[in-house]
Amino acid sequence: MRRLINRRPSRGTAVLLGLLPFLLLVLVYLIASDARLAENPNDKLLPGFGTLGESIQRLVLEPSKRTGEIELWADTWASLRRLAQGVGAAALIGLGFGILLGALPLARAAMAPFVASLSLIPPLALLPILFIVFGLEELSKVVLIVFGITPVIVRDLQQRVQELPREQLVKAQTLGGSTWQIVLRVILPQILPRLIDAVRLSLGAAWLFLIAAEAIAATEGLGYRIFLVRRYLAMDVILPYVAWITLLAYVTDFGLKQLSRLLFPWYHGKEGRA
């Protein structure tokens, strides 16, 4: 019998083992739902799969009586647009300042303590201020995401720039590179795949801020819908919405990973970095 630390699953076993927790979750849900429904057929807390299926069908296919739109798609579109704008702006700002702080000791001395302080402010505590300054419309939600994740991206990328071997920067100077050229040809291309990593890691936080902002003031969006129907205990809507958000987040993460592999093959070398 080999030691446990030396036993590795085959590919097929790995897939099965990976599915196991999901199957267990479904099973536990089914049992709990059945038990509750047996006691009270009108229970709303853990709807059966039949009820869930019906309401998913309604969400995906039937236009809302109030707006004439299919709510799920309208909500998805509104949320993804806010998320993309917020994360996109944060990535651009983060890239610029990350390189600036990482590459230039003067900029670092001037701004690193300030960025560190900014990153300690709980973004949600600023939400009222954002609503007052930017209004209750789109802008304040986007700014909340930007404010929430930019400091983390800046500090991460600054760290990554400083981790580039000193030898590379000296070598680039012996090849005649100016500061600008070295940023453009040596630092920037090596930081881009690390920017994708940083964005992937901050997407969870971005969703958190998005849903929090939508829960407080919005007229459409995935977070808005969940908090709206919470009043009617509509678990048959909330649960599919949560699953849908999870799926969207997963697909985004997977897409970014593949994009990085496609654009930066050198970064995903023989060690098979994630």
Place this chain on the structure above:
Amino acid sequence: MSTRIATRNLWKEYGDQVVLERINLEVTAGEFCTIVGASGCGKTTFLRLLLGEEAPTRGRILIDGEPLPAEPGPDRGIVFQRYSVFPHLTVLGNVLLGLELRAAPVTGRLFGSARREARDLASQMLDAVGLGRALDKYPDALSGGMQQRLALAQSLVMHPRVLLLDEPFGALDPGIRSDMHELVGRLWRENDLTVFMTTHDLREGFHLGTRLLVFDKLRHDPQAPNAYGAGITYDLPVERADQRVLKEIAAEVAHAEALAPHEAHVT
């Protein structure tokens, strides 16, 4: 031939630790100096001074009679033991980079016929170091020896006045090392280079260059090991050094190594 590098009473101190003291040296264009010495004797510090990465505490360095610029520049090429090549550029891209930086201050890239000319130059250089068949590979896919060949080509395509090699073969297998000695010797003759090479391998130092420089402490205070820095204890043409002298040097370096076992290995 004229004096390429001269140092005048060069000192380097870090805080109260004296690393180098009273280095006076005249190196003629075309010489190949190998620098040997115990760990932490200041070989690498000396190279970093020549590179312009560090400033001397006292004294001056002259290149072709002019004061050495205070930062690294294209007149002094460098190959480090590791991390000399850019992982995000292909083999060809690594050698092209210097040519592109020189010709395109704003974009750092060449296009069209200018790029084709630079490409020809770069691929000739890569042929000369034996990498003509690996143009499109990334450094990650190359062995350690191949990466060092690439680093050499990358520096030499710029035709530096001085080539600095900081333990360039320290991480390579002995067999590959002798191939690299042959290559460096050939590139040195063909490109009319002035070379400074630090090495930990005494045999490498004794046979590869034209001039051997041994760095060691001239004075030693057992109560204050940092009070005195290293100077040049031997400076002799390699062809005139006989076996007896080489044995003497080997013994002294081993002795210095034993005296300073606690010192960090500065590479």
